[in-house]
Amino acid sequence: MAIEIGRVKEKSIFKDRIMSLLPDGGNLNACLTCGACSSGCPATGLENMDPRKFLRMAALGMDEEILNTDWAWMCTGCQRCIHVCPMRIDIPALIFQVRKSWPREKRPKGIRGSCDLALKHDTCSAMGTSEEDWHFVVEDVAAEVRETQEGFEDLVAPMDKRGATFFLNQNSREPVTEPEEMIPLWKILQKVGANWTYGSKGWAAENYCMFLADDEGWERIIRTKVDAVEELGCKVWLNTE
């Protein structure tokens, strides 16, 4: 006679959804319950949860319980669990599906706000920085270095330079909260003689819509960035995040 474990639901959304995502036809039932994932996951113990437990709950169809904990927002998607799993089970992919199942307005405000701001301008900045403000900061900081630092009278931070080899992006906090942190990077690029450029559009490095599990926003941001790089004909997209 089969033993009933927990409150097994007739149908599990997560299980079905995640099964189609697992590589090489593997499935959630392939979990050996060895616990290797949990023993090396820094989120183990938070909310009385760990990756193995989360996975087992999904496998048992406990969707409701899974949605009732914030734990899905405490997994960073670092993939260490996959790395150590003998069955290569993609737990972060399951977690992404769980995030996606939260109503958008219930997802963490900070992540949602950053995603929404990034969608406001073609800069993709999670701080909501416009193209004008971005131009101003970069030029202002570069001008000050040229005036005050010996040996860097010619320092430039090129903007929209067509045909540059490298398209450099920047975490959007830097131009806003600590613009001087951009300078060392410019100096290094100048020293090595790199042919690089920033772009007016798509320069922000981060993508909070991905973390929010907002597929549409995520895709829009990636497309905006790719278009910006291609528009300038750059060969390499240098992501600093």
Added chain:
Amino acid sequence: MRKSLGDPVAEELRFVVRSVVGEENFVDMLPNRSNNFCCGGGGGFLQSGLADARRAYGKTKFNQIKATNAAYCITPCHNCHAQIHDLSEHYEGGYQTVHLWTLICLSLGILGENEREYLGSDLAQVGL
């Protein structure tokens, strides 16, 4: 890095770090490479409003950093920098958190006065 390009590319960064700080000043943390622990700043955690959980997650990283006895921890991106810097302050770790670009410019003697926010008092005046 390891997620997209794998461990080998991180070896090149180790070469850069060793060249910049000197072999004798380089300490690799344990575990490392693909077996390393995430700092807890990623995945949106820094923006999630779940600060207590984020710091509890980061305690693993904090302990790992402290075990090296190093005075500086080099971070690869803004996100890790913010988290690891916060962990040092919160748990009173006493280590500095720096970007690699800061150390590269410092070693080349081209780090400006206003670009030293994250250096400790031991290095803050070097090369000025």
